[in-house]
Amino acid sequence: MDYRVDQKGFYGQFGGAYIPEMLYPNVRELEERYLGLIESEAFRDEFTSLLKDYAGRPSPLYLASRLSEHYGTNIYLKREDLNHTGSHKINNTIGQIIMARHLGKKRIIAETGAGQHGVATATVCALYGLECVVYMGALDVSRQAPNVKKMKMLGAKVVPVHSGNKTLKDATNEAIRDWINKPVNTYYIIGSVVGPHPYPDMVTRFQSVISKEMRTQLAEKTGRETPDYIIACVGGGSNAAGAYYHYLDDKSVRLVSAEAAGLGVESGSTAATLILGTPGIIHGSKTLLMQDRDGQIQEPYSISAGLDYPGVGPLHAWLARSGRAEVLTATDEEALRAALLLTRKEGIIPALESAHALAVLEKLSFKKDEVVVVNLSGRGDKDMETYIAYLDI
Numbered sequence: 001m002d003y004r005v006d007q008k009g010f011y012g013q014f015g016g017a018y019i020p021e022m023l024y025p026n027v028r029e030l031e032e033r034y035l036g037l038i039e040s041e042a043f044r045d046e047f048t049s050l051l052k053d054y055a056g057r058p059s060p061l062y063l064a065s066r067l068s069e070h071y072g073t074n075i076y077l078k079r080e081d082l083n084h085t086g087s088h089k090i091n092n093t094i095g096q097i098i099m100a101r102h103l104g105k106k107r108i109i110a111e112t113g114a115g116q117h118g119v120a121t122a123t124v125c126a127l128y129g130l131e132c133v134v135y136m137g138a139l140d141v142s143r144q145a146p147n148v149k150k151m152k153m154l155g156a157k158v159v160p161v162h163s164g165n166k167t168l169k170d171a172t173n174e175a176i177r178d179w180i181n182k183p184v185n186t187y188y189i190i191g192s193v194v195g196p197h198p199y200p201d202m203v204t205r206f207q208s209v210i211s212k213e214m215r216t217q218l219a220e221k222t223g224r225e226t227p228d229y230i231i232a233c234v235g236g237g238s239n240a241a242g243a244y245y246h247y248l249d250d251k252s253v254r255l256v257s258a259e260a261a262g263l264g265v266e267s268g269s270t271a272a273t274l275i276l277g278t279p280g281i282i283h284g285s286k287t288l289l290m291q292d293r294d295g296q297i298q299e300p301y302s303i304s305a306g307l308d309y310p311g312v313g314p315l316h317a318w319l320a321r322s323g324r325a326e327v328l329t330a331t332d333e334e335a336l337r338a339a340l341l342l343t344r345k346e347g348i349i350p351a352l353e354s355a356h357a358l359a360v361l362e363k364l365s366f367k368k369d370e371v372v373v374v375n376l377s378g379r380g381d382k383d384m385e386t387y388i389a390y391l392d393i
């Protein structure tokens with residue numbers, strides 16, 4: 001089975017580029033040039049050196065001893081929380097800003113939900129001195145004031161979107177509309193492994209630095225490059241895609257995708273797209289999405305703003321449907337408890353998204369000598385208000 005994108009931009013039946021005609025030239029240009037650029041020496045040098053000196057890579061692979069003892073196995077945390085701006089998102093925005101520059105684009109647009117991708121995009125635009133416009137649902141603008149202020153301080157223009165439910169899906173629609181109106185000079189930095197081909201593959205390649213480092217670090221620490229499990233949370237799926245990439249063909253490695261169940265998979269308030277989703281087209285890609293019988297998108301819900309997207313990257317739809325990845329879910333409550341457990345056992349406050357990956361540790365049974373890697377996608381600073389409101393602290 002092939003888990004990488006094919007010539008036409010598909011992963012099995014999922015993927016492709018379902019876009020309005022006005023965007024053909026942009027998407028075509030990107031498709032024709034992205035692989036050549038990524039593999040060129042100039043691009044690679046710039047990317048590698050910024051990952052190292054600006055983002056702070058390699059991120060450590062940390063043996064969490066007290067957490068390991070709790071679960072009776074060997075748990076390693078891939079510390080994406082230690083990157084500049086606090087999550088894995090910077091890996092992708094650094095890659096894409098270099099791409100934009102090599103394509104000669106001077107104006108950057110992005111969509112954002114909770115604001116993490118918006119901040120990571122505004123950051124690299126400041127770094128390169130490029131104009132930056134971030135679309136954000138009006139509801140998210142009011143809920144995520146600190147990130148809105150950060151983006152503004154970084155010099156970005158934040159445009160509140162008042163259509164639909166005023167959240168991520170609506171912000172994405174508006175970013176696509178902007179792109180259609182100003183296609184010549186504008187580069188759209190998408191924040192996850194979603195959107196039309198070649199975005200899912202391009203973003204996966206930028207994030208694949210995670211599993212590349214993991215191989216070397218595991219070899220140093222355990223004597224072998226392959227773990228028994230890799231566990232990651234899946235919203236759109238970029239941190240998981242990066243953590244899986246160099247192990248996709250290695251069937252001895254169990255890939256576990258943790259989705260947000262919200263109040264429960266069957267509750268009607270959930271973001272468990274891989275479990276509940278049916279094939280459909282969203283934001284330029286054929287994938288699994290939560291929709292009703294008439295094809296109306298159902299609003300996702302999770303306590304974690306980074307996981308409540310109604311679709312999922314086509315790679316993950318394929319990994320789940322082909323059986324390569326196992327999909328487990330964690331409710332709001334399970335994630336909150338897992339966040340507190342990590343904090344008390346290791347002195348690390350995780351992002352709420354990452355807490356969903358930690359929460360599924362409860363649902364697996366490990367052997368004593370097995371090696372388990374959890375991708376700790378981000379840090380919990382942004383979630384302190386939620387933790388204070390829900391945890392007895």
Ligand SMILES: *Cc1c(COP(=O)(O)O)cnc(C)c1O
Pocket residue numbers: 086087088089116117191192193233234235236237238239240306307351353354377378379
């Ligand atoms: C945005 C975000 C996610 C979800 O995005 P993916 O594309 O699924 O990785 C997960 N964790 C953190 C910390 C995030 O900021």
